[in-house]
Amino acid sequence: MVSDSNELSEPVCLVVDTAADARLDAYLAQRLPALSRSQIVNLISAGHVTLNGRAARKSEKPAAGDVIEIQIPEAEPSTLEPENIPLDIRYEDADLLVIDKPAGLVVHPGPGNQTGTLVHALLHHVKDLSGIGGVLRPGIVHRLDKETSGLMLVAKHDQAHRALSAALRRREVKRLYMAAAWGHFTQDHITVDAPIARSPNFRQRMAIVAGGRPAVTHFTRLERWRGADLLRAELETGRTHQIRVHLLSIGHPVVGDLVYAPRAAKGMSGPAQGWSNALARRVHRQFLHAYQLEFAHPTTGVRVRFDSPLPPDLLAAVEWARSTS
DSSP states (O other), rough: OOOOOSSOOOOOEOOOOSSSOOOOHHHHHOOOTTTTTHHHHHHHHOOEETTTEEEOTTSOOTTTOEEEEEOOOOOOOOOOOOOOOOOOOOOOOEEEEEEEEEETSSSSBBBBBBSHHHHHHHHHHHHOOOOOTTTTTTBBOOOTTTTEEEEEEEEEHHHHHHHHHHHHTTTTTTEEEEEEEEEOSSSEEEEEEOEEESSSSTTTSEEETSSSOOOEEEEEEEEOOOEEEEEEEEESSSOTTHHHHOOOOOTTOTTTTTTTTTTTTOOTTTTTHHHHHHHHHHHSSSOEEEEEEEETTTTOOOOEEOOOOOHHHHHHHHHHHHHTO
């Protein structure tokens, strides 16, 4: 059974010795390595952390002499039922799995997707998973959008989950994606450094928002087609919809992205217009594939790398684009 557990099971009381030059959540993440930053934020939000006897706020900075108390709630058992959904497992050991996720598979349960997710499949394949992700996201170190295919990391136990999550935060996990974007870059290498947050106008979307979370993506053009570019995208950070939002922000939305640019092909003009419409008919989901994953193994420390070829639907589109450009 998977539970939303951690290594701390008893109440914790901390007395701040010197004023902290950090927010409460960051301060506690440094003092309590057994808990992840997201776990601490969840505890604060749920009222399980007090500062001098009152409910704490994650943004306040502790002062010398402050007393912080953390109540650890009992583990919440998962009610998710394992489902025998086929998995393309590229690697597995006692600590982790590397999954090649197909397009169309949702990673974890959420509104409208209570069954048939990657998590349900993992629960069938793995008898015990890291609980750090919570009861709805056991083992999930990072996620891919439903219509994005490619490589994902899954942790089998909490120690591996913490190590891999920390490596992600330190930007030590290399994640490369292949994407097709409408139009043409003015240069072969472009870095987009723009903060991302939930859109204030469309709550189901993300957007470039001042004061959002820092986000950096490095793009390299691999091929120039008649009306689009084939790109390599390297994530320096990992925000929701980061590649899609960053490409949209510079005027080159992802081919086939029906959320952020559903009519992009129709907006193309000149000689490439007919070609672009033909490509759009061949790409039935966003052209985004996580093709390479490289990281230090959390137990051995050995750096490992995994590659995933383009799936047949995207490969067919690439071959057509090459032959007609």
